[in-house]
Amino acid sequence: MSHPAAPTPDQAAPLDLFKALEAAVxxxxxxxxxxxxxAHKRSELVIDLKARNDLVSQADRxxxxxxxxxxxxxxxxxxIVAEETGGTPSGPASWYIxxxxxxxxxxxxxPHYAVSIALVANQDCGVAFDDAKCEPGPVVGVIYDPCREEMFTCVRGVGAWLNSHRIQCSRTGSLADALLATGFPYSDMSFTDNYLPMLRDAMHGTRGVRRNGAAALDLAWVACGRFDGYWELRLKPWDIAAGTLLVREAGGLAFDPYERSPWPEHGDIVSGSPEIAKALHALIAPNLKH
Known part of the structure; x- marks a missing residue:
């Protein structure tokens, strides 16, 4: 396990990751x-349509x-980079909400939804780790499921927790024994023809596939071992920033299947334990549309 290292005199002071975690919680x-x-007065909700099958409610805002x-x-x-109000990354790090x-x-x-908040460090953030890597990406993550009162938290190089308990990805070693999660195309249908063969192959080659409709919780459930792996395409960075770090800190892999950046900031993600994530990537790779 790597821990934040003390800065050299010519480095910026490291981010206070634990203070950031407290703020995010x-x-x-x-x-x-x-x-x-x-949730107790849904009849009063004002709901708008951002795009086909892409809803935003008064509650979101x-x-x-x-x-x-x-x-x-x-x-x-x-x-601040937030789903409804926007924003661009700035400063040493930015919140993705x-x-x-x-x-x-x-x-x-x-009753299956969550709040997802991640602190994403920029290249020159001042965070250094024992592995000497200072690449941009999530360094603090919080996913809160209010229906189950489950608070998932993580700090880069320190670990991942569900409430007060340390969590880790499943130890399932074979894709044939794995329970996977995914998300179907719902607004952008342009990649449906590529996605359906992936789903077919996953259905035939695993124990089963679930689609629960909340990417943040899919990743949180990978991190705590409920799902063995998860993949989805065409998401937004705020959907998966916290979950990416959560899976990584739980001993798994969460990466861009196109290998474009250090973390899946483009919205395409494959995750799971190291064995399952690699096997899942190999399974979907023939149908990835470049």
């Missing part, structure tokens, strides 16, 4: 409180405002 609770208040207020008050040095991952589930009263 507080912000996640603030956002979730709004979601759960609306208000939860995002509450999250941003907490993060700006506690960590004003960081940038999805106030309600699983909006369609939420709108349909399906």
């Amino acid at each position: 507080t912000a996640a609770h603030a956002g979730a409180a709004i979601l759960q208040a609306y 208000e939860a995002e405002i509450a999250i941003i207020e907490v993060l700006r008050a506690r960590t004003p040095q960081f940038g 999805d106030p309600l991952d699983g909006t369609t589930n939420f709108v349909h009263a399906i």
